[in-house]
Amino acid sequence: MNTMSQQTTLLLASSSPRRRELIGTIGLPVLIEAPDVDETMPEGTPPDELVEQLSLRKAGTVAGRNGEQTGTIVIGSDTVVVLDGRILGKPADGDEAFAMLRALSGRTHQVYTGITCIDAGCTLPPTVAEGRGTVMPFGDVGRYRVSAEGADGKPRALVGHTVSRVTFRPMSDKEIRAYIRTGEPMDKAGAYGVQGSGALFIEKIEGDFYSVMGLPLSLLYQLLLHWGIRPFQG
Numbered sequence: 123m124n125t126m127s128q129q130t131t132l133l134l135a136s137s138s139p140r141r142r143e144l145i146g147t148i149g150l151p152v153l154i155e156a157p158d159v160d161e162t163m164p165e166g167t168p169p170d171e172l173v174e175q176l177s178l179r180k181a182g183t184v185a186g187r188n189g190e191q192t193g194t195i196v197i198g199s200d201t202v203v204v205l206d207g208r209i210l211g212k213p214a215d216g217d218e219a220f221a222m223l224r225a226l227s228g229r230t231h232q233v234y235t236g237i238t239c240i241d242a243g244c245t246l247p248p249t250v251a252e253g254r255g256t257v258m259p260f261g262d263v264g265r266y267r268v269s270a271e272g273a274d275g276k277p278r279a280l281v282g283h284t285v286s287r288v289t290f291r292p293m294s295d296k297e298i299r300a301y302i303r304t305g306e307p308m309d310k311a312g313a314y315g316v317q318g319s320g321a322l323f324i325e326k327i328e329g330d331f332y333s334v335m336g337l338p339l340s341l342l343y344q345l346l347l348h349w350g351i352r353p354f355q356g
Contacts, residue, residue, distance in 0.1 A: 130351050133242065135184035135198040140317060144337040145197070149353045157183045157198065169204045173236030173283050176200035181238040192243035195349065201336045203312025205231040210312045219302050222313040228292035235333040236283040239345045244278040260284065260341050263329050268348065280345045284338045286329025293323055
């Protein structure tokens with residue numbers, strides 16, 4: 123681990139236990155702070171734009187609370203499930219959870235996960251929120267953009283997303299109701315958790331498993347490399 127990595131702290135803007143667990147795999151010091159933001163977006167917002175903007179909103183809110191902290195990278199993430207172009211958020215109740223899972227049964231859907239990294243030591247220009255910046259592909263599963271750069275050539279903010287395809291096997295109504303009784307679906311986008319009992323219904327995943335969990339680790343690592351943060355390189 124190089125000197126820069128040793129001086130870097132990651133500040134995760136999330137209350138999700140899954141994201142807290144995943145970010146620990148990077149091997150850098152981690153702080154956690156819930157973002158407490160308004161997650162409403164205009165109706166009809168495309169899912170890729172939605173997850174990017176919400177991840178930016180979460181990271182930006184926490185970065186704003188913490189002032190200009192040199193050596194701290196604030197990370198925000200957001201995940202939605204999309205079926206036939208319709209965004210499935212967290213179910214409001216058991217009936218909505220049942221309707222979501224019934225619709226997903228035997229079908230393939232998309233999981234979009236957005237991620238934002240902000241250098242807390244910099245003041246962000248308004249172009250970040252406007253979605254400007256150089257767009258770069260991330261393999262065939264996503265993209266990211268360098269939204270702003272400082273005088274030293276290093277980014278102030280990076281925003282991106284991944285898309286994964288998840289196929290459910292056919293599920294009986296009895297299985298769906300039993301799964302809902304576990305309580306697991308109620309705080310999950312699309313009413314299921316890939317890291318929990320919901321995995322029993324998944325036939326296959328095409329894309330990034332950790333994005334489906336809620337934090338695209340490989341993309342996050344790629345973003346950190348832009349700051350010269352290389353936890354696993356000498």
